[in-house]
Amino acid sequence: MEVIGLTGGIATGKSTVSRIFKEQGISIIDADVIARELVVPGSVALQQIAEHFGSEYVTDEGQLNRKALGRLVFGDAQKLTELNGIMSPLLRQAIKAQIEQSAAQATQFVVLDAATLFEAHFEDLADDIMVVNIPEAVQLNRLMARDGSSEQEASNRITSQLPLAEKVARATVVIDNSGTVAETKAQVLKWLESKGFQVIKK
Numbered sequence: 001m002e003v004i005g006l007t008g009g010i011a012t013g014k015s016t017v018s019r020i021f022k023e024q025g026i027s028i029i030d031a032d033v034i035a036r037e038l039v040v041p042g043s044v045a046l047q048q049i050a051e052h053f054g055s056e057y058v059t060d061e062g063q064l065n066r067k068a069l070g071r072l073v074f075g076d077a078q079k080l081t082e083l084n085g086i087m088s089p090l091l092r093q094a095i096k097a098q099i100e101q102s103a104a105q106a107t108q109f110v111v112l113d114a115a116t117l118f119e120a121h122f123e124d125l126a127d128d129i130m131v132v133n134i135p136e137a138v139q140l141n142r143l144m145a146r147d148g149s150s151e152q153e154a155s156n157r158i159t160s161q162l163p164l165a166e167k168v169a170r171a172t173v174v175i176d177n178s179g180t181v182a183e184t185k186a187q188v189l190k191w192l193e194s195k196g197f198q199v200i201k202k
């Protein structure tokens with residue numbers, strides 16, 4: 001089985017590409033879903049976050065206050081590194097377990113969808129690294145349009161990640177998502193075919 005690490009910058013189109021894989025019947029391991037499961041009320045990770053950053057990052061209902069923690073870490077690189085220090089080892093463990101489950105099902109491919117693949121040093125978990133790329137101005141516009149965020153907020157989120165150009169340089173395959181979704185799909189299917197995968201034409 002081959003693990004395709006799927007990454008890019010915020011709002012460059014990872015979910016869009018992930019849907020294309022799903023349409024082909026390829027399973028997705030979604031690091032964001034795992035990260036959210038890790039911080040449910042009463043979890044070890046949530047307790048560590050509260051101890052490290054303060055109890056104000058947990059709501060009265062015992063939930064992670066995502067907005068508040070996001071504002072803190074996406075404006076302060078040191079704080080983001082500290083959060084990653086808590087989350088990355090737990091994430092890695094959970095991702096590895098899901099990869100093992102997929103391998104046991106003898107499938108040809110599994111996709112590891114992880115926005116923070118490089119930042120969290122998960123490259124070794126993947127056989128191929130696919131980076132979804134768009135020009136920075138398009139990224140800023142799509143992010144503001146999708147999240148209704150200000151230019152400053154959107155820009156903070158973009159700059160808190162490893163520069164997209166650096167991710168592109170470290171990719172084994174780059175998908176250009178600056179055109180239509182159909183054009184993006186054509187690139188992904190062509191790559192899958194080049195790997196000997198029998199694509200389903202829809």
Ligand SMILES: CC(C)(COP(=O)(O)OP(=O)(O)OC[C@H]1O[C@@H](n2cnc3c(N)ncnc32)[C@H](O)[C@@H]1O)[C@@H](O)C(=O)NCCC(=O)NCCS
Binds near residue numbers: 032073
């Ligand atoms: C800081 C948190 C609480 C903010 O939550 P919020 O709901 O506001 O944002 P969300 O999780 O949807 O993230 C938005 C985007 O920010 C980027 N992002 C998220 N975490 C990180 C990170 N650690 N480093 C760089 N970028 C990140 C991703 O592109 C993501 O799609 C949350 O992002 C978090 O817990 N992050 C740490 C866990 C993690 O690494 N998750 C991502 C796994 S891929």
Ligand SMILES: Nc1ncnc2c1ncn2[C@@H]1O[C@H](COP(=O)(O)OP(=O)(O)OP(=O)(O)O)[C@@H](O)[C@H]1O
Binds near residue numbers: 015016017115177178
């Ligand atoms: N080819 C495209 N043309 C126009 N809009 C697009 C295209 N691809 C994605 N989008 C839009 O851009 C936004 C970001 O795309 P998407 O949610 O797939 O990115 P993402 O990389 O998964 O984001 P995040 O990092 O926040 O998880 C969405 O609103 C999506 O509908």
